[in-house]
Amino acid sequence: MKLSGKYGVYTVVIIAIFILVFWISLHTIHLLSGETSDILDISYEQDYLTNTDNALRNLNRAIEQYVRTSPARENIINVKESLIELETILKFSEDVKLNDEVEKTFRFASDDFDKFSAAIYGILTESMTVQNKEEIYDGWKKDYIERIMSKTDKYRREDFEKLNYFYHNAKEVKDRASIILVITATAILVFLIISRFILSKAIIMPIKTIEDASKAIAKGNYSNRINISAKDELGILSGHINIMAEAIEDKIQKLNESIIKEQTFANEQISLKELMGHISSGKDINNVFNMFLFSTRELFNAEHGSIYILENTEEDGKEPDIKFSLDTFEGKTSLNWAALMLKGVLNNSLKTFLPTRINTSVDAVAQMNFDLKNMLAVPMSSIDRKILGLVVLVNREGGFTQKDEDRLLGYFSQAFQAIIIHLISLRDTAVKNLLLCFLKQHYSRHH
DSSP states (O other): OHHHHHHHHHHHHHHHHHHHHHHHHHHHHHHHHHHHHHHHHHHHHHHHHHHHHHHOOOOOOOHIIIIOOOOOOHHOOOOOHHHHHHHHHHHHGGGGGGOOOHHHHHHHHHHHHHHHHHHHHHHHHSSOHHHHHHHHHHHHHHIIIIIHHHHHHHHHHHHHHHHHHHHHHHHHHHHHHHHEEEHHHHHHHHHHHHHHHHOOOHHHHHHHHHHHHHHHTTOOTTTTOOOOOOOOHHHHHHHHHHHHHHHHHHHHHHHHHHHHHHHHHHHHHHHHHHHHHHHHHHOOOOHHHHHHHHHHHHTTEEEEEEEEEEEEEEEEEEOOOEEEEESOOHHHHHHHHHHHHHHHHHHHHHHHHOOOOEEEGGGGGGGGTOOOEEEEEEEEEESSSSEEEEEEEEEETTTTOOOHHHHHHHHHHHHHHHHHGGGOOSSSHHHHHHHHHHHHHHHHHOO
């Protein structure tokens, strides 16, 4: 899935979580608001009932004090003020949200208040005996005040029970809401942790991998590759970077190979020029061949080297004559090397006139106390194959390759062609004639 698709899924999940949390919050607020609204309504009704009950008690107390104790002016004022207080409370009943039964009771109280008030004012103003006043008031007290007070007491008890119920429900709603919020918060936290892990694995870590790989490539480590198997934009980008790195690495490898090839060619040309310098300076044949052998060992990083000019190489049953030899071995090894090797591993080159390349240890030279790890022998023959020139290199780090074989053959050919110029000054007529015959025949065959 592409990053845009992953981001879309992540966005949808975030929106879904937001909607869920929003719905849970609204539902919780609705529940708490409902419980709170019910509690407030009952509390207002409870307060109203309490005020009404207090007003009725105060009025009853003031009237009884006036009727049974003393009809003093002060008592009359208390009765009138209590009546006004009760009338005021009854008028406010319409502003308070009351249940149906409470509302019926206060409708009765409001409807009969005028009659009750007129009877009380009659008691206060008309001349009548105390007995008559008590009889009139006792009737109204029973039919009006006590009737209303009994109802308010009943309603207050019911409201108290309702308040306890609603408080209990509100606590349960609060606890339930707290649990829901804790669960929701935990779920959101878990989702954020998981999404952080997923985002880190799907986006952040690949980006970091691409960044590290880009830095490595920028520093020249073109073999570095980005291992991202995702099929999104980051996977495609990493694939393009890998392709770019491979192309750069391939071009640099080819460039390095070209540079090495040019350096090798340049080194060979320098060696040939130095050899020509020795030839021009009038050095004898041993110095010239020593120079050739030394430069050959240096060019190919070989431990030892040797060169031979052989005759009678095709006569069956007869060992070839060594007309000229030179090597870098010392002591007894140098004396026995040619005979031992020509009878052994080099015998194939003598018979086939083909190069011999060995990259394993050769047990045949164990008796010489010399460890032969690898070897390369390149022959050059005359037209009639009676004279053979042989160059042997021994023990190169990493062994010899086909390219080394081709290089040595080319260098051998160019060097010996240069040596022709020097043959005029040879004093050893036999060797001179032998080399001239070999080199002229070989030169004429290849040109």
